[in-house]
Amino acid sequence: MRTLTPDQRVAQLFMVAAYSNRKRIDEDSISTLIQQYGIGGLIFFQGGPVRQSKLLNRYQSQSKVPLLVAMDGEWGAGMRLDSVVRFPFQMSMGGIRDNQLLYDMGQEIAAQFKRLGMHVNFAPVVDVNNNAANPVIGFRSWGENRENVTEKSYLYMRGMQDAGVLAVAKHFPGHGDTDTDSHLALPLVRVDRRRLDTLELFPFRDLMRRGLGGIMIAHLNIPALDTTGMPSTLSRPIVTGMVKQQLGFQGVIFTDAMNMKGVISKYPPGEADVRALLAGNDILEFSKNIPLALQMVRAAITAGQLRQEDIDARCRKVLALKQWAGLDQYRPIALRTLYQDLNSVHAQALSQKLSALSVTVLRNQRTLLPLQRLDTLRLATLTIGTKDTTDFQRLVADYASVDHYWLSATATLDELTQMRATLKRYNTLLVGVNNLGRLPATSFGVTPETNLLLRELTSARQRVVVSVFGNAYAVAKIRDLDRADAVVLAYQESKNAQEITAQVIFGGLGATGKLPVTVTDKYSRGFGLTTTGGQRLRYGFPEDVGMSNTLEARVDSIVRQALAARAMPGCEVLIARQGTVVLRKSYGTHSYSGAPAQAGKPSRAVRNTDIYDLASVTKAAAAIPALMKLQEEGKFSPDKTLGDYFPDFKGTNKQDLKLRDVLAHQARLKAWIPFWQGYTRPAGFFARLFAGFSKPNPNLKPAPDAKLSRRFFRPDSSARFPLQVATKLWARQDLPQQIQKQIADSPLNDKPGYVYSDLSFYLYPLLVKQLTGKPFDQYLQQHVYGPLGATTLGFRPTRRFPLSRIAPTEYDSVFRRGQLHGTVHDEGAALLGGLSGHAGLFGSANDLAKLVQTYAWKGQYGGQQLLKPDILADYTRCQFCDQGNRRGLGFDRQAAKPAGNTAHDASQSSFGHSGFTGTFFWVDPAQELVYIFLSNRVNPTRRNNKLGELNVRTDILQVALESIRKKQEQPVESTVEE
Template sequence: MLTLTPDQRVAQLFMVAAYSNRQRIDEDSVSALIQQYGIGGLIFFQGGPVRQSRLLNRYQSQSKVPLLVAMDAEWGVGMRLDSVVRFPFQMSMGGIEENQLLYDMGTEVARQFRRLGMHVNFAPVVDINNNAANPVIGFRSWGEDRANVTEKSFQYMKGMQDAGVLAVAKHFPGHGDTDTDSHLALPLVRVDERRLDTLEMYPFRSLMRRGLGGLMIAHLNIPALDSTGTPSTLSRPIVTDLVQRKMGFEGVIFTDAMNMKGVISKYPPGEADVRALLAGNDVLEFSKNIPLAIQMVRAAITRGELTQADIDQRCRKVLALKQWAGLDKYRPIELRNLTQDLNPAHAQFLSRHLSELSVTLLRNQKNLLPLPRLDTLRLATLAIGTKDTTDFQRMVADYAPVRHFWLPATPTLDELTQMRAALRPYNTILVGLNNLGRLPATNFGVTAETNVLLRELGAARQRMVVCVFGSAYAVTKVRDLDRADAVLVAYQESRNAQEKAAELIFGSFGAQGKLPVTVSDRYSYGKGLRTQPGQRLRFGAPEDVQMDARLEARVDSVMAQALAARATPGAQVLIARRGTVVLRKSYGTHTFAEPGKAARPVRNTDLYDLASLTKVAAALPALMKLQDEGKFSPDKTLGEYFPELQKTNKANLKLRDVLTHQAGLKAWIPFWKDYVNKQGQLRHRFFRQDSSRRFPLEVATGVWARRTLPARLVKAIGESELNAKPGYVYSDLSFYLYPLLVQRLTGKPFDQYLREEIYQPLGATTLGFNPTNRFPLSRLVPTEYDSLFRRQLLHGTVDDEGAALLGGLSGHAGLFGSATDLAKLVQLYANGGQFGGQQLIKQATLAEYTRCQFCPQNRRALGFDRPASPPAGNTAHDASASSFGHSGFTGTYFWVDPERELVYIFLSNRVNPSRRNNKLSDLNVRTQILQLAIEAVRKKQ
């Protein structure tokens, strides 16, 4: 303080706007103000975190007194900077009940601030938004209830200040009940002093009593508090008499931006700054002309309107704030790992969780949501207001087969007619209202054409769910909502909001949100229906289910090592606990990149050849379902089910022994060798280059097999010898037979039975055989180059030679799918046969098939693998004794640990380009990741 000149003490009271996305001339102008005048602080607006930090390091190095740095970051740093996680709008969170989470958000926002070298956040917005026509507050407010606004503001404020960042409540005395934007004009507040005292100022007063550090004064004309028409920012009766004397506030008082028309339309720059100081403000934000303002302040002191003591008192307050913020021990911002540090797993978890809690269900006729019986739905999504696939649509596709449609907000009559016709075949339509506006003057983006279409869709016999991805007030602009079967409000169009809306529709979590404002007589403050959670997979974070938040980073490390070692070109990894997917991530590429060419990256929607997982993901669910229907028993023999085997050495083999691999069957038979000549070429008798009635079985691209081959393989199995010694020998052979058994017992082909009884009810759209019939090659991950039998890269046709001879349809191999869809089936196993509100397999049946049958001499369950004792590498070292799963030759794996409530999926094509690559097993990649998941549970507990 003693080192500053009188002019420099004045300059400490000014905060100048700064941007990191502008030109050098703009940056230099701020530097000039710092070096020539010694301004006290900066308020950063748009830009990027690294660019801003470099710029701030430069500015701080130029300042004699370290700069106080602020940001108008109401929903976190991501409000202003790219590449930073964004938290929901305040109104989005206005209806959640877990206010403690807002404290957590406050501490995380403060951590982001500190990492960026910032000290003051112009938040929270404490305005009570009780005017739907408010053009400037709206979604920035917690809502219309004073107690709710107060408590949420307090938690956010306290979280920030406990973590060392000053909270600045705004916009005093309350900007919620206005219909004018103070950026453009001076709003008039037409309420009496009693109303202001009991409503608008209520939360401000409460926060002041509970430790509020900063207050921002709004630009408002409030006759009840100052009859002169002076903007509240410049009003001594409001700032000094009311705030400081009557309310006893001793914190730092900031003006709202001094370049707003609410001020400068009445008082020019310089004069407005002097009046703001005369009114009692401590810090002037965004002054339009610093040199002129300082000059006019000095002139006011000379005239005796202001005193140097007034300036000194405020300067000391600013310096004290700087010391509280740690600027007496200033250090430049460390740029290394800055973006990563700003986006930790905890911040992303908080943002997702807050979005989940906020989604509000307003209508749910006949308890339509969560959607039941996916196998009965003909589902379509309609995104109104966009032509691009939305995050909502992508998430819907993760749950069920769906067709997507798009329509502009103002379609032509022809477009409306065509859309009605296109949607007619579907019995359930999920409508998303996208790109909605925030302004009342635009009906919040809801157009007349949108209303026409929704009215006509609602009049049809189709079920319709309407999702509002915008302001809660937009609900009242959507006419005929009563014609919709379900209506939900997500409040904004963020990725989290859209994905959580889709998850709610399918029942991955239960609706909990409440309306923070009244939007109509029917939908008033506090309204919100509840639904039952846990119907289907939920997508969240480790912290949702008490797991270590570092799990993803640790899995990333293992996968980075695997890819660097070329153990596999790529992979999909999925980990879930208690039905919540905490990690779903794709790594690497479809194939190893060729020189000069880029390989296709793996995506979550891609399909892998599941290899031997087919046994437990196709054959076993079919057998268990048949057992539930009384058509199958593992205590019968092969001869009882297969007449072809009655006169063979397989006739008396019990299925229980067969399914646990101790019946004496050979491990495998290389059938394909019987169908090539001595030169290794395909025998013309059995193969053709094109399909026909006699050659209907696709073995590979351009290779079709004779229809008699399946019967020949069954005959060969029957004629094969049994093992000389009894005991456990893993065998594929019986699984060749189960598709034939299913068809005989049900009258349906194996793949049709699975699709109708298991996969469609699960919404597992990718699980199936011969995927080229249903999906483009671009989504199918190639397996190996078969240099001996088919002599081509296998892309979309099964890797296993025996399954190929059956046309890709077998019980031991041939199933394709994504990790997401396989997880639905595996979660069904973890849930005791229940998923999506349906008991697809009886709990007792599943328990029987997953228990060890002949321990300790044989670790196997009925078809499923189980931990070896002592550990033998088939699973993680710490997998529980009750856990079960399976692995596949192509580099696939899944495991269920019931004790830890874990589900784990790993899909890869380690055989690309050659099956001789065993590095995936040598490095224990699959089981190592499972061990990490187990440790993530154990460490958190």
């Protein structure tokens, strides 16, 4: 204080607007104000975190006294900066009941501010918004109830101030009941003093009593407090008389932005600044003309209008605030890890959790939500107001088979008619009202065209779910909402709000949100229906389910090492606990550069929607659920024999093999038979010699130049050759029967005991067809995959999906002579046309997780009991542990002593399966954990065994288990340069 001249003490009371997205000339103008005039602080607006930090380091280095730095961060620094996690709007959270989370939010936002070298947040908004036509507050308020506004504001305030960032409550004495935007004109507040005392002033008074550090004075004309018509910012009766004297506030008083029309329309720059200081404000924000303002303040002091001692007292308060904020030990902002620190997993999880608690269901006729029986739905989404695929639509597609449509909010009558006709073929419509506005004058963006279309849609016999991704008050502008079957209010169009809405609709999450304001007579404050959650997968973060937030980083490390070692070109990892997917991430590419399939082209990056050849995971994800369903229907029992079900096995050495032994891999069946080798013929001279063979020779080993027999294979499909083996290669229709006969005729192993065998799984598709009359894939679709909404699980994927979405496997230079892409890798399954019980199933990680989660939930999913719990428990238990066999019926299990098949810490109740192509799933009921790993490690060759040698799959499972056992706090990065 002693080092500052009188003029410099005046300059400490000014905060100048700064931006990190403008030109160098704008940046240099701020430097001039700092160096020439010694201004006290900055308020940052739009830009980016790294650009702002670099700029702020420059500005601080130029300032004699460290600058006090502020921002309007009502929903975090992301309100102004790109690339920073954002929290929900205050009104979005106005109806949540767990107010303690707002303290956590305050702490997290304070952490953002401190990491960015900022010290003051112009938040929370404590205005009680009781005017639906308010053009400037609205969604920025917690709502219309003073106690709710006060308690939420207090916890947000305390969270920030406990973490060392000053909270500034705004806009004193209350901007909630205005119909004019003070940015554009001076609003008139037409209420008496009693009303102000009981409503508008209530939150301010309470927060002041409980330690509020700062308040911001609004630009308002309030005759009940000042009859002169003076803007409240410039009113001495309000700032000094009420705030300082009547309310006894001793914190820091900030003006609202001094460039707003609410003040400068009547008092020009310079004069407005002098009047603001005369009124009693401590800090003037966003003064338009600093040189003029300082000159006029000095003139006012000289003229005796202002006293230097009053200026000094306010300067001392500003310096004390800077000391409290740690600026007496200022150090530059460290740029390293800035992005990661501003977007911590905890911050993202907290933001999502707040959104999840906010989403409000306003209507739910006949308990439509969450949607049931996905296999009966013909589902479409329609987004009104945007032409791009929305986050809502993307997540809906993760739950069910769906078609997407888009329509402008101002569509023509012809477009509306055409859309209505297009949607008639669906029985369930999910309509999202997007791109809504914030201004009451525009009906919050709800157009007549939107209302017309919704009226048409809700008049039909279809079930219609309307999701409103905008202001709560917009609900009143959407006519005929009461004709919809369900209505969900998301409050805003953030990614979190859209994804949470989809999860509520499908039962991944239950809705608990309540309206913070009254929007219609029917939908009053506090209204909100609850729905059931936990019926399907939800998508969250590790901390939601008691796992460490370091999980992703540890998995990243393992996968990066595997990719560097070329263990596989790419992969996807999915980890879920308690039904919540906490990690779902893709790595690498479909193929290595220069691989035969690439022909010199760069490979596409792996995506979460990609489809993989699941190889032997087919056994546990197709054959076994089919057998369990047959058993539930009384058509199958593992305690019967092969001879009981397969006529060809009667009279053979397999007639009396019990299926329980067979499914547990201890029935003495051979591990495998290379069937395809018996369908080749030598090239050249020997071709003529073998051309007459009508039966394959399974013992014949092909020479490198051997060719497939034309008797069994053709380059084109036909009625006799309908089984696709590979691209431009089709097999004879009777091959499945021939292979079954070869299995029946094959010898048994000499010694009893555990030998993993594929052979019986070739037979189960035939058994399903025999017992049900339905093809294997159709039966699974009807009874398992369809009800799950597992749209990608199935066989012969090229019939349903483009090749670009399917990860290629091996370049087969011996049998199929080409790149395998979209056709099954396993040779035996290929001979069956890709339809087998031991291999041939394709699918995405997300869809496989639905089935695996069903196993974890004892056969339940989507509100249905898809598998009987006792049957599932029998199949997943260890069948012959006393004989040294760890297997269940078709499932692998943790060995009594770690054997490398799974993670060291997996429980003895855990089970799963692996696949030759590099796939794996595991369920640990003891930890409520589900884990999926999908890769195409056989691309380009099966001789690459590094995935297994490096224990990639099991190491990731171990990390997941450890993240539960050893949940720990995230390390805190240094915020300064070393």
